[in-house]
Amino acid sequence: MFSKATEYALRATIYIAQRSSDENKPGMAEIAKAIDSPQSFTAKILQLLTRNNRIVSSVRGPNGGFFLTDKAKKLPVRSILEAMGEDEVLEKCVLGLKQCSEAKPCPMHTNYKLIKGQLIDLFETKSIQSLADEFENGGAKLNNRIK
Amino acid sequence: MFSKATEYALRATIYIAQRSSDENKPGMAEIAKAIDSPQSFTAKILQLLTRNNRIVSSVRGPNGGFFLTDKAKKLPVRSILEAMGEDEVLEKCVLGLKQCSEAKPCPMHTNYKLIKGQLIDLFETKSIQSLADEFENGGAKLNNRIK
């Protein structure tokens, strides 16, 4: 559904949201290990998310790392997709027509639009914080390396 | 959601299902034009779908082209995804964990699994024929070039 880059972006952001505080900010090595992603590539992705502090914030130097402002934590998950330039996936025609519309629907449109609506709703309603909470409770994981 | 290759595969197969008969079998040029896809690339994709007549059948020579057997028309749309080696998209974890499961759910799992279930159901329940019917009725399109 999403590119690897966006998957890493989602997992990394959720991890940072849950693990960062004023005293403790996770760094690249920790994050990449926790979400099971290639470190250098994930670093590049966090650079995107950090531009203008749109989603993620960071500090350099000893004890530096990444964190989310309270404001950022309240953002809908969809804002991560937007920052990654991949949120059109939610609006796209499932058969790849140039636009998904009632006016010129593809043969799957009538059935798919219901699912599409729920997908959009999910990504717009759920906040980054709410996912971090699921992670914190211990019920949800951000990796599943075969043990 | 799907690769371009799979999008073309879906549109091409639906088009062939509706337009082919014993007397008239659409050829590559016609198909690519009708579904607004690059002809040579689409030809490669139809080669995949034609292997062992899994989904699409073909005949070479004058008045040759592509068609679907009655049996093939009854296949679920998911079988096209399978032939394209892309049906794991339906089962995948939305955050890219190696497996989507109740045992090790990601933070979106609880919400996403409902949508996922509907997606799987849609692709397993809908037949290629039923989509061809929507196209035939004229209500559904397989392209939307900006006119």
Add this chain to the structure above:
DNA sequence: ATAATTAAGGACAAATTTATCCTTAATTAT
């Protein structure tokens, strides 16, 4: 039989995505 037509298939090219590595800049601790 011959020529024309059309899909099959191989080789290759372009574009995009994924990934690594190294240098620079900022910040902190000493």
Add this chain to the structure above:
DNA sequence: ATAATTAAGGATAAATTTGTCCTTAATTAT
């Protein structure tokens, strides 16, 4: 101030996806 730490950023490479082109094989019409 100096050294250590950590993110930012540039350059580049590898892998995958998307796409084209040309030759071959099968079939049909004449």
